[in-house]
Amino acid sequence: SGKPKLTYFNGRGRMESTRWLLAAAGVEFEEEFLETKEQYQKLIKDGALLFDQVPLVEIDGMKMVQTRAILSYIAAKYNLYGKDLKERALIDMYVEGTGDLMGMIITFAFTPPKERNLALIIERATTRYFPVYEKVLKQHGQEFLVGNRFSWADVQLLEAILMVEEKEPTVLSKFPVLQAFKARISNIPTIKKFLQPGSQRKPPPDDQYVATVMEVFKK
Numbered sequence: 001s002g003k004p005k006l007t008y009f010n011g012r013g014r015m016e017s018t019r020w021l022l023a024a025a026g027v028e029f030e031e032e033f034l035e036t037k038e039q040y041q042k043l044i045k046d047g048a049l050l051f052d053q054v055p056l057v058e059i060d061g062m063k064m065v066q067t068r069a070i071l072s073y074i075a076a077k078y079n080l081y082g083k084d085l086k087e088r089a090l091i092d093m094y095v096e097g098t099g100d101l102m103g104m105i106i107t108f109a110f111t112p113p114k115e116r117n118l119a120l121i122i123e124r125a126t127t128r129y130f131p132v133y134e135k136v137l138k139q140h141g142q143e144f145l146v147g148n149r150f151s152w153a154d155v156q157l158l159e160a161i162l163m164v165e166e167k168e169p170t171v172l173s174k175f176p177v178l179q180a181f182k183a184r185i186s187n188i189p190t191i192k193k194f195l196q197p198g199s200q201r202k203p204p205p206d207d208q209y210v211a212t213v214m215e216v217f218k219k
């Protein structure tokens with residue numbers, strides 16, 4: 001069909017940032033949801049998973065795995081990766097930052113309840129990560145993080161803000177510039193559409209999601 005095809009669980013995990021980026025670029029995509037061990041074994045047998053891992057994104061005749069490789073390819077293909085090496089370097093730094101923050105939340109669902117440390121996630125968000133983006137936007141006074149143009153960095157920062165707000169709704173209370181950024185980027189038509197109910201955006205992980213992941217990978 002020419003549309004990229006995403007193979008992953010029916011949940012956020014490591015695939016959600018790819019859904020966000022494709023949606024922000026206005027690119028329609030198909031999804032295959034991993035529900036059973038048999039599906040996973042078949043993908044391996046068919047040689048579709050280079051490292052026996054998902055996310056898998058089939059795009060432009062390639063079977064891409066490795067989340068960063070997938071995201072970088074999509075960002076470059078849809079001109080969301082800056083205009084030169086230095087802008088791309090900034091975007092890489094910013095997306096690694098929001099990626100690390102979201103990584104803490106992704107693993108949260110798989111951490112035994114008594115070991116979960118939500119306070120640490122909120123502390124990192126409000127003292128290490130959000131202050132950086134607040135300052136960057138404040139200093140150049142532009143709409144977007146890099147090169148005064150919409151990029152991957154903006155998409156992933158909005159994704160991270162919304163994810164942290166799901167855990168702590170007041171998390172932006174000391175970040176007025178990020179509050180304005182959130183409102184602005186959420187109103188970009190392709191993102192506004194993705195934020196509407198019924199889009200391919202996935203809900204926060206629940207016990208069912210965690211159980212499915214464990215079941216599929218059970219030896």
Ligand SMILES: N[C@@H](CCC(=O)N[C@@H](CS(=O)(=O)O)C(=O)NCC(=O)O)C(=O)O
Nearest residue numbers: 013014052053054055065066067068217
């Ligand atoms: N570096 C890889 C890691 C991918 C990964 O660990 N995938 C898990 C699934 S999930 O953690 O994303 O839910 C997997 O396939 N695990 C199976 C295995 O590693 O045998 C990436 O970024 O895509």
